[in-house]
Amino acid sequence: MPNFTVPDDGQWNSKPAWKLPSWCEPLMVASILFFAMFMTRKRDFKIFRNSSGSGHLDGTSNGSMDHLLPLNIDSDWESDDITTAKNLPKARRICCWKVTTPNTSRFRNNLHSRILQRFPFLLEMFYWIINYAFYRMTSVLSSTLFAGRGIWDVSEEHGIAVLQAEEHSILKFLFLIRERDVQQWFMQGHQDALTVLNKCYALIHIPGTVGFICWYYYVAPSFNTFAIARRTMTLTNFCAFITFILYPCMPPRLLPKTYGFLDTVRHDDAQSVWMSGKFVNQLAAMPSMHFGYAFCIGMTVVYHSGLFRRTLERGEVRKNTFWKTFYLVVGVGYPVFILTTIVATANHYFMDAMVAICFVFISYLCNKVFYVFIPLEDLLLFMIRADKPIPTTGDRFHERGGRL
Incomplete structure (x- = not known):
């Protein structure tokens, strides 16, 4: 039996936080x-009539993203992988193999293609909807996999195993502070701050x-550059999703009270709408995607500061001291704040954050694995009779002299 004082709900004196209407977060x-x-x-493209300037769709191949290939390699394409003349099939290179896919440039003047060309960020929105749909499946798949033993019992065993590993394994030197001590510090004299953290946990993540x-x-x-960050976050997601399914882990707040944790988020009535519903996976503490996202965001912001880069990208201007300092503070401060939040609210273990960091680094090194899905993207665009738009990333950046 653990040797510490077990909290009771009476120690939690703060009033429940104001609960947002269910429609507010969406x-x-x-x-x-x-x-x-x-x-x-x-901005220079019109959906219902031909427009002049770059990226116009006037019956030439300039309307397709593919014409960028001889000049630069973007997130989803490799040089010399494609032929677009006269709507010839695309020759995609995936590792050592070449795959032929339909050329969608013939559809560049279709209405929905022109809408995509006008608003290319719609494609990113579509990717993240798919990503979120995969997350919603993890609860069902994990429950099915451990139906015999019972998903709740299995996840409780895993949560206790994480606590024991932090205290007794060869890695215990990494975990000098205990999660329950962090939560107790906030509960004893800093409950207003914990109320803020409860709300931040619910509202900041998504x-x-x-x-x-x-x-x-x-x-x-x-x-x-954007696509590297996006692919890294997406691959981190999928690594986490696999772990959620194969290693369901109960968060500290759901462990038996004998382990010293209190579910302050529910006690404070600060649940997020994204944390409710039939397909929400409550037993997905390992790894912490709250921290995984925050760490990836933080490292990207630090990179964007240019502080630790000797060379800049083409057209990028060195930022002044104020902006370097600002991005550094945000890049370091945001992950630290999220780590404090997930531990103080007993939603995650410190080890969850450590595993998330490992997943981010692995995903960064292996992010080009998503190139294997390019032929599927070609086939999907062909099925819906649409052409892939030219992204506008960097347009506003260069208009402002590279200082954002």
């Missing part, structure tokens, strides 16, 4: 996405991550 996320769609639109994707699509110096 509206918040949708507003961020559509605002980004508007801000990243191709809107903050979506907001980052929108912001970086707008300000990244090139689409290739």
